[in-house]
Amino acid sequence: MQARFEKRIEESDDTKPVALWVCVDPLSGSVDLLPRKAASRLEGAHMNHKTNVPLAGLGSDLENDIIFLGSSEKDHPIRKLASGGQMDVRRIEVKPSAGETSIYVVFDGVWHIADAAVPGKTEERRILLNGTEGVYPPSPPLPPVRRERVFFCNNAGAGDWDA
Numbered sequence: 275m276q277a278r279f280e281k282r283i284e285e286s287d288d289t290k291p292v293a294l295w296v297c298v299d300p301l302s303g304s305v306d307l308l309p310r311k312a313a314s315r316l317e318g319a320h321m322n323h324k325t326n327v328p329l330a331g332l333g334s335d336l337e338n339d340i341i342f343l344g345s346s347e348k349d350h351p352i353r354k355l356a357s358g359g360q361m362d363v364r365r366i367e368v369k370p371s372a373g374e375t376s377i378y379v380v381f382d383g384v385w386h387i388a389d390a391a392v393p394g395k396t397e398e399r400r401i402l403l404n405g406t407e408g409v410y411p412p413s414p415p416l417p418p419v420r421r422e423r424v425f426f427c428n429n430a431g432a433g434d435w436d437a
Contacts, residue, residue: 291367292408293317296377296387296401297353298362303385305377305399307407308363312336316351318412319343320365350387362387370408376400 295308295316308316312332319327325345329336338356341363343349351363364387368375378388378396388396 289369289371290410292370292410293320294366294368294375294401294403294408296364296366298377298379298385298387298399300359300361300384300386303379303381303397303399305379305387305401307401309333309336310407310409313407313409314412316341316343316365317409321411368403368408370405372403374400374402 293313295313296305297308298305307313309332312329315329315332316327320343325343327341327343329339329341331337339353341351341353343351351365353361353363355361362385364377366375366377376398378391378398379385380388380392380396390396391398
């Protein structure tokens with residue numbers, strides 16, 4: 275009945291992308307999205323140029339893990355597991371309305387995330403999205419408040435009142 279009031283909202287070209295944080299299992303090659311809370315923490319660290327991010331407090335699967343983001347753009351993030359293993363991690367930017375994305379993996383004894391597709395060597399892994407996985411960069415912090423700042427008000431007509 276209300277269909278005449280419905281209108282599809284089109285995504286404009288200037289829509290800011292959201293970030294997804296994914297990791298690949300080194301034994302099976304399966305690619306998993308990190309939970310939203312972990313992705314938010316990673317995104318904040320990435321934007322503030324941090325080199326490592328502890329995942330404590332984010333659940334039993336992540337509790338004792340640390341993600342090393344690296345100190346330069348050439349360094350790829352690594353998730354160090356409490357059990358001693360490690361996984362490749364990547365940040366992917368997608369449009370908020372994207373229904374899926376993909377990433378390439380390569381096997382050289384264990385599975386790693388590849389930077390680009392190489393015919394005959396890499397495999398594509400598709401990641402289905404439902405629109406809630408992506409995270410935006412954190413808002414910049416507010417400027418500090420000066421506590422010694424005093425507000426003075428001058429009411430020129432205050433002395434002219436007859437009381």
